[in-house]
């Protein structure tokens with residue numbers, strides 16, 4: 001399967017079992033290639049690339065959210081500089097959303113931008129973070145506060161690599177697909193209410209939702225904000241737990257449960273999440289969550305854009321006084 005994303009830079013997404021083995025078909029092997037990956041992405045995946053691109057360089061960072069730091073970012077830039085990479089060369093992200101966000105920001109800023117190819121290896125990154133062009137690192141415990149909009153030149157999605165992912169990470173990423181269903185695609189949401197999940201179809205439909213939204217509003221001035229459904233509270237939960245106790249998707253699930261007002265939709269969502277062992281409640285201190293909402297980058301002075309879903313497949317942006325968010329908690 002193939003999707004063309006048409007933004008400031010148009011690029012293809014290839015979704016195909018085994019396409020990692022075929023990377024040579026899609027990537028120019030004449031150019032220098034730096035693969036950025038982390039130490040928990042199975043080594044066999046980078047070896048598959050190394051066999052096809054024997055001259056490539058590899059930068060392995062420590063896994064986890066802490067890789068999205070200024071120090072690791074600087075380290076990656078230094079590696080490129082020391083090896084004298086030019087603007088004609090390529091940075092490949094091989095890993096989950098952490099590696100994608102980090103390597104994408106490295107590619108966006110090294111010599112004012114070099115070619116970026118994303119090979120996402122987690123459900124979260126295959127479903128969501130590898131497209132849309134948001135790349136970033138964290139600072140002062142604030143998520144994604146230093147970054148850029150920078151589109152990849154190619155996204156290669158091989159669903160076979162998901163076989164090595166832990167069950168918790170696997171389910172964590174699916175939350176973004178459930179979100180995509182809730183805001184835009186009722187049939188996608190309904191797939192989660194069936195017994196068997198066709199993961200390739202889930203990835204494909206989720207990416208179509210993201211493509212449709214991002215193409216209309218690449219830099220998130222309007223409709224793209226609907227992709228943040230569950231994320232306003234979700235980011236506050238992530239900060240509250242110091243990006244540690246819960247994964248991104250799990251916090252988004254908590255965020256969606258917090259913000260949903262329609263009891264029937266909420267009940268259906270809870271049933272899906274529970275089937276996947278994803279938390280639907282947490283013990284966060286309400287006042288502290290409220291204080292964190294006020295520091296969110298989406299809060300503009302005393303007002304905040306909140307995404308609401310009142311019917312499955314339809315989202316709306318409501319601009320509310322920050323103080324009103326207390327009522328949701």
Ligand SMILES: NC(=O)c1ccc[n+]([C@@H]2O[C@H](COP(=O)([O-])OP(=O)(O)OC[C@H]3O[C@@H](n4cnc5c(N)ncnc54)[C@H](O)[C@@H]3O)[C@@H](O)[C@H]2O)c1
Nearest residue numbers: 040041063096097098099121122124125129134161164165
């Ligand atoms: N840019 C965006 O639009 C966007 C959207 C959503 C989330 N994000 C970001 O994505 C990040 C979370 O991404 P994630 O959930 O993919 O986490 P992650 O990148 O930390 O990956 C999870 C863990 O799985 C390991 N791993 C990766 N692929 C594997 C595989 N195939 N088999 C076994 N282990 C594997 C990783 O080494 C890591 O330890 C967050 O930083 C979040 O902010 C970005």
Ligand SMILES: [Zn+2]
Nearest residue numbers: 176231248252
């Ligand atoms: Zn997200």
